[in-house]
Amino acid sequence: MDSLSGISLFVAVAEARSFTKAGTQFGISSSAVGKSIARMEQRLAVRLFHRSTRSITLTAEGTLFLERCRRILSEVEAAEAELSELSGTPSGRLRVSTPQLTGLVMPTLTGFMRRYPDIALEIDLSERMVDIIEEGYDAVIRTGSHHDSRLASRRIGACPQVVVASPGYLAKHGTPSHPRELAQHHCLLHRFPASGRIERWPFKLADGEPEPQLNERMTCSTVEAITYALLQGEGIAFLPTFIIEDELKDKRLQIILADYMEQTVTFTMLWPASRYASPKLRVFIDYVVQNMRI
Numbered sequence: 001m002d003s004l005s006g007i008s009l010f011v012a013v014a015e016a017r018s019f020t021k022a023g024t025q026f027g028i029s030s031s032a033v034g035k036s037i038a039r040m041e042q043r044l045a046v047r048l049f050h051r052s053t054r055s056i057t058l059t060a061e062g063t064l065f066l067e068r069c070r071r072i073l074s075e076v077e078a079a080e081a082e083l084s085e086l087s088g089t090p091s092g093r094l095r096v097s098t099p100q101l102t103g104l105v106m107p108t109l110t111g112f113m114r115r116y117p118d119i120a121l122e123i124d125l126s127e128r129m130v131d132i133i134e135e136g137y138d139a140v141i142r143t144g145s146h147h148d149s150r151l152a153s154r155r156i157g158a159c160p161q162v163v164v165a166s167p168g169y170l171a172k173h174g175t176p177s178h179p180r181e182l183a184q185h186h187c188l189l190h191r192f193p194a195s196g197r198i199e200r201w202p203f204k205l206a207d208g209e210p211e212p213q214l215n216e217r218m219t220c221s222t223v224e225a226i227t228y229a230l231l232q233g234e235g236i237a238f239l240p241t242f243i244i245e246d247e248l249k250d251k252r253l254q255i256i257l258a259d260y261m262e263q264t265v266t267f268t269m270l271w272p273a274s275r276y277a278s279p280k281l282r283v284f285i286d287y288v289v290q291n292m293r294i
Contacts, residue, residue: 004076006040007069010048013037014066015133017056077278090279091118097130097140098123100222104242105141108292112284119280127193127221132272138281139271141288146270152277154285156267157294159242163201163261164253168233176236179203179212179260186217186235193221201238203260240265242294267294 012022019030041048048062058066098105102125109121124130132140133150146153176182190199198219203212217235220226226237227244231252247253269285271277277285
């Protein structure tokens with residue numbers, strides 16, 4: 001079991017790229033971590049890390065050893081989980097990060113809590129792009145495409161994105177018939193908090209036709225605030241339909257420029273690929289995929 005503890009510590013150092021962070025995770029000093037790694041290197045007769053005053057990085061041998069160690073730990077986790085399943089229902093704590101879309105995610109998460117009362121959720125509602133592995137999350141829900149070999153993924157669903165305005169705004173300012181007319185309208189824009197980038201309105205345009213200029217009336221980091229401004233007749237916005245489903249049904253908002261827009265937003269569940277999917281994580285993934293209404 002001493003060797004297994006050493007392997008766990010090595011993986012923690014490799015993933016955190018820090019003796020200090022790994023030590024904190026295991027409740028030991030960075031000096032003790034360094035000595036443990038040094039003993040492992042001496043026993044294996046290879047150097048696992050390149051060390052400098054600013055950082056540590058894996059050697060080629062360390063990279064190879066890391067993949068083997070991850071598989072070993074995954075098998076141990078699988079064995080422990082199988083024994084746990086024999087003893088009762090899924091239980092424990094799950095640390096989850098989701099987009100800051102309370103109306104979308106919370107009905108599903110509270111439903112999960114009722115279905116699995118022995119599982120405690122620690123929920124981070126944030127637009128920040130968390131590092132799932134380094135920050136210790138069990139799973140995250142995110143929009144868009146993701147390419148990270150460290151992560152496993154499962155598609156939750158997708159919905160259209162549309163350009164909308166209130167009838168009151170359109171009655172006062174007119175209804176644009178082409179995206180280029182947005183230069184004369186009030187546009188309510190969404191800024192991604194993680195990157196600071198303004199979300200693009202991806203219109204279908206003729207070859208060679210320039211991107212339309214959006215006359216910025218307001219820029220905001222949350223779609224809930226943009227929706228509020230929309231309903232007050234303050235402008236035109238580009239939003240996913242699940243955010244404004246009720247407002248579209250009761251005609252408080254209406255879709256415009258539909259012939260120039262064909263865009264969807266995809267939701268995906270991500271979790272560390274190197275870890276065995278424990279019973280509590282498996283039931284969480286299944287429940288969210290089956291029950292989140294997108």
